[in-house]
Every structure is written in structure tokens, then in C-alpha cells.
Amino acid sequence: MIAIDNKLISDEVVEKQFVCNLDKCKGGCCVDGDTGAPITQEEADLIEDLYPQFKHLMTPQAIAHVEEEGAYTFDDEHGLVTPTLNGGICTYGYYDDSGIVKCAIEQVYREGKISFKKPISCHLFPIRITEYENFDALNYEPRETLCKPACKLGKSLQIPVYQFLKEPLIRKYGEEFYEALDATAQQMYLNKEEE
Incomplete structure (x- = not known):
């Protein structure tokens, strides 16, 4: 230690x-897991506020889920987390033309439209805090x-x-x-x- x-x-x-190898894993960490990504209350509020800016990249099913259930959810073990679709892909994930899962939040950040890149737990993976x-x-x-x-x-x-x-x-x-x-x-x- x-x-x-x-x-x-x-x-x-x-x-x-x-070193992440997206060509091989296809962004599977955004799909695989028991729950969505752990987030802080500050991140939850940011995601909720910024949602209209990246909504266009999300699937219709993900948009419906967020608009019915909210921009984040609560997990007994991890606290606040991003929502997932049927325990699978994060609602903010989408497949690009190569079949790789990308983050809608991060894509809009890369385009220079927002200053929040993505939840820190996603950014730090595979380190867990x-x-x-x-x-x-x-x-x-x-x-x-x-x-x-x-x-x-x-x-x-x-x-x-x-x-x-x-x-x-x-x-x-x-x-x-x-x-x-x-x-x-x-x-x-x-x-x-x-x-």
C-alpha cells in the first residue's frame, strides 16, 4: 500500500x-456490471442540467428511460449511479459505426460544447475509489x-x-x-x- x-x-x-484497447473490448465497461457508474451528487446535478445538450446522441429507449425515471438513480451498494437499460448499457452510452460503445456526455465534451467530461468513476476505471x-x-x-x-x-x-x-x-x-x-x-x- x-x-x-x-x-x-x-x-x-x-x-x-x-491501456484501454477499445478495438478489442468495444467499450464493454459501459455495458457490463451490476449497476450504472457511481456518481457524486454534484455530478448527478450536472448530468441532469447538461442532459439536453447530449440527449441527441442517446437511443430513443435511453431517452424514454431518463425522461420517465430521471437522469440518475440510487443503488443500495454504490449510492447514486447512472441509470442503465435493463441492467445493461448505461443510458448515456451509444454504439458508434464500429460497434464501440461511446459516452454521449464525453462526445459533447470533445466537441467543446460542455466542460464536464464524464463521471470521475468512469474516467478513472479500472481504478475504483x-x-x-x-x-x-x-x-x-x-x-x-x-x-x-x-x-x-x-x-x-x-x-x-x-x-x-x-x-x-x-x-x-x-x-x-x-x-x-x-x-x-x-x-x-x-x-x-x-x-
Whole structure:
């Protein structure tokens, strides 16, 4: 475990390699799972406010679901989450021409129309954060089968999980945190070489 301020980071976050391989997994993390993506109340409010801006990218079934049930829902285990269609694809997911699931929110962000990229839990995947009263626990939790191509690609490119997720880690915890994590990772790497 790595401790930085009030965050406990699993060693796997710096030791394992990972790079999303959308050509292989087809964005399956937006489909596979017990529930939608965990979101904060602030994110839930943002999604609700921004919904008209990305609604045009959503499927008619997803639009009907959001307009009948709301822009977010509550899960007993995860709290606030994005809604899903019949326990499958996130309502904000859509298939592009290559059959890859893309995020409607992120697409509109990429077009420069909104400043919110997507929920931080989606952006940070496969790191999962559990927030406790006095600290956050960051664990590496790829999907066993779905993420095999990403693990393989990460290994071939020699890109550790934390480096692949530099942008969302900085978005969540700031530049200083990332620099401290990077310095710790470099030290761990040097120590292993010396063994």
C-alpha cells in the first residue's frame, strides 16, 4: 500500500500495466456490471442540467428511460449511479459505426460544447475509489475477461495503470498528488531493480 495524504493506493496501481484497447473490448465497461457508474451528487446535478445538450446522441429507449425515471438513480451498494437499460448499457452510452460503445456526455465534451467530461468513476476505471470517513482507498479492479486486452496492451507498451490514468487522477486529486504518486512509483521501481 502507498499512503499519500489521506489516500491509500494499492501497489497494483503502480505495478500493473494497462491501456484501454477499445478495438478489442468495444467499450464493454459501459455495458457490463451490476449497476450504472457511481456518481457524486454534484455530478448527478450536472448530468441532469447538461442532459439536453447530449440527449441527441442517446437511443430513443435511453431517452424514454431518463425522461420517465430521471437522469440518475440510487443503488443500495454504490449510492447514486447512472441509470442503465435493463441492467445493461448505461443510458448515456451509444454504439458508434464500429460497434464501440461511446459516452454521449464525453462526445459533447470533445466537441467543446460542455466542460464536464464524464463521471470521475468512469474516467478513472479500472481504478475504483472507496471513500471512508478519514481516507480514500484506490484499488486496481479491471474486469477479469473484458480487460484482458487492455492489460496485454499496457504490458506491451510498458505503461503503468497510474500513468495511463494521469488525467483523471489529476482531475480528482490534483497535480501535487500525481507528482507524489509518480515519485513513489519511480522509487519502488528503483528498489526492485536493486533487489
